[in-house]
Amino acid sequence: MTRLLPPFRAPRYQTDAWYRWLALIGTMRLVCQPRLKAIHQLERVSTGLERDGVVGDDDSGQGYEWRSLDNDPQFACRGQLPLPGWNMLEVSIRHDQPSASIRLYVDTGAGFNEAESHYLTLRPGRISKRLCFIKPGTRALRLDPLETAGQFKVDRFRLIWLTPGFAHDRLAQRLANLHQDWLETPKHRVIERLKQQACEDGLAWRELALHQYEETFVRHCARQSYREWLTQQPVLSPEDLQTRMAAFTYRPLVSIVLPVHDPKPADLERCLDSVRGQAYPNWQLCIADDASRNPRIHALLKQAAALDSRIEIEFRPRNGHICAASNSALALAKGEFVALLDHDDQLRPTALYHVVEALQLTPNAVLLYSDEDKVDASGNRYEPHFKPAWNPDLLLGQNYVSHLGVYRRERITAVGGFRQGYEGSQDHDLALRVTADARAEQIVRIPQVLYHWHAGRDSTASAALAKRYTAEAGLKAVGDHLARTAPGARIEHGRFPNTYRVRWPLPDPAPLVSLLIPTRDQIAMLRPCLEAILDKTRYPRLEVLILDNGSTCPETLAFLSDIQRDARVRVLRWPHPFNYSAINNFGARQANGEVIGLLNNDVEPLHGDWLEEMVAQAMRPDIGCVGAKLYYPNGTIQHAGVVLGVGGVAGHAHKYFSRHEPGYFTRLHVVQNYSAVTAACLVVRRETFDAVGGLDEENLAVAFNDVDFCLKVDELGLRNLWTPFAELVHHESVSRGADDTSVKRARAASEAEYMRRRWRHRLFDDPAYHPNLTLIHEDFSLR
Structure with a gap:
């Protein structure tokens, strides 16, 4: 990227040509980061740097800084104003509410009003973003950080000026993905057709575009936070666990397959600790290091194997990617069942206990799967996925089985293990092949969160788009499954990443x-x-x-x-x-x-x-x-x-x-x-x-x-x-x-x-639903 002269910043949204042109002008700043001053229904709840009521930088990164006293908290935005035109609003707020949203008000001379405001739902553990069009003559900004009483800390609030071309691309992408009028329109055609529609309706095209863009932002509030819900769940004591496991009549060896390639050492340590901390003791950890380049990874693995005889390792001389590495780990497995684990994720301490508990009732199972959630770098758990029981048509549309997946080893071997060429959706491909001729009662859902996805910056858990190749591999996996089981059916991408649509053929002739x-x-x-x-x-x-x-x-x-x-x-x-x-x-x-x-x-x-x-x-x-x-x-x-x-x-x-x-x-x-x-x-x-x-x-x-x-x-x-x-x-x-x-x-x-x-x-036991989800409302919120 072209180097800029001070005082310019280089947000990744702009083009090199734009940077070179702007460097010649030498006066504008592309990134607007207003200071926030509390003006309504807000009070401080923790120490931090503050001068004259204005929020400064808080390097501690611990706890909340503000308390909203009611449903209308307000910050005035001091200092610089954003450049006129298209801007990207970026917000990250940690809070104690089940869900939260912000609204940015823009005063262009008529005061603050709903018509000139921008709504954005906050997502836990992520930076939330949306486009805003800032009109010339803007006089002031106001940020309403929550719509309820609660505590929070603003980690990020900024607006970044965008080139029109980039903004139009983002606008078209969101409309093509989320707006009913454009779902069947290729992204590159959206702006052109928006302008045609606006001309026919006698509107300015940007007015129409912004109206439809706004329609894609919807309000939805969970009724209870996952964090609060977790504190209310019963926890088995070590004594209870030992008593229950003593009653098991079936105690199979469970082999955990763990392919490893250059994880962060700290993430790998947490992963290994989660295996060593399993309450159920009859496990084997089968590790295949896929030619990691960091010598610390080798040292960690060797140390782990030295400390526990249940851990076996193969160091692969060349990188073969996840399917080849998984097969190498699988070759070490001796257990009746195989559990799949990624190198930066974690198992719950009771994960294998609950698997074997389920096997007491269904010892002929070929696949068991559990619920899962995500965990951030600070150890905060969020976005639980409470899954339905066996749902074969849903599995064609998305890999809802995912983690924790536990397979009968002889069935994995019979279908040929992990297939190279399906990297990124190798678990989806395996689940489809293993279940293709299984009876429904042999596929067991364990309605417990037994697996934590690590939500790193580039992980699939934190961004489905981070690994676009997974969608193509999933399409190929479902397509191959249909070719084997339902010739004539066609597969295509769905409307969201890593979702798929099967087009089933009509009989010939079509029935009346x-x-x-x-x-x-x-x-x-x-x-x-x-x-x-x-x-x-x-x-x-x-x-x-x-x-x-x-x-x-x-x-x-x-x-x-x-x-x-x-x-x-x-x-x-x-x-x-x-x-x-x-x-x-x-x-x-x-x-x-x-x-x-x-x-x-x-x-x-x-x-x-x-x-x-x-x-x-x-x-x-x-x-x-x-x-x-x-x-x-x-x-x-x-x-x-x-x-x-x-x-x-x-x-x-x-x-x-x-x-x-x-x-x-x-x-x-x-x-x-x-x-x-x-x-x-x-x-x-x-x-x-x-x-x-x-x-x-x-x-x-x-x-x-x-x-x-x-x-x-x-x-x-x-x-x-x-x-x-x-x-x-x-x-x-x-x-x-x-x-x-x-x-x-x-x-x-x-x-x-x-x-x-x-x-x-x-x-009251709907297999398409989940016992942890509400029976009062119809919104899949927590029970």
């Missing part, structure tokens, strides 16, 4: 689909629903059965008469009291299709391929019900799968999340198995619908009939599935109305009680 749409009047909802289905849907073989439950509105009756001119549409009369289950069962008996689609009269598809996606999934022989991704009209999530137990019976996963959010570990954007999906848009094979006797007319006339139906399908041994690639808008409950009378409330209570009696053994 019968869409069942119960309705009564409500022409304002029914007309756009039917017109959107008939006009947009590209699926080649379709019949629509409108099940009229006593419409009396003349406009509705005229529309129903007219719509039947479309050869795909039939109107069937159901002149009985409303019973959603009975109406749909009646419609199914009249249907000609090999596939049944249950559809509300208040949904509208957003894309033409929605039904192709759902039918292709439903025609897979091991799949039962298929559900869609439904939005409220304001763009928030109405349905993204059903979680059992929430609210006492069931609730919708990620309800009210923005459509732009990734969701819990990107689960809003990958196909996965759920115990149930909503019948507002549900597709199932006719033979499956008949096999379980359709919907329950007697006990579930209105609510929960879809959940009950899905659970009966699950009992057939079929997996229910939700896909984010069938998207529809749902005007929920507009047609039928809310449960706002005593009769309706009594009926709703009766149906909920029936579900709790009928499915109590399932409602």
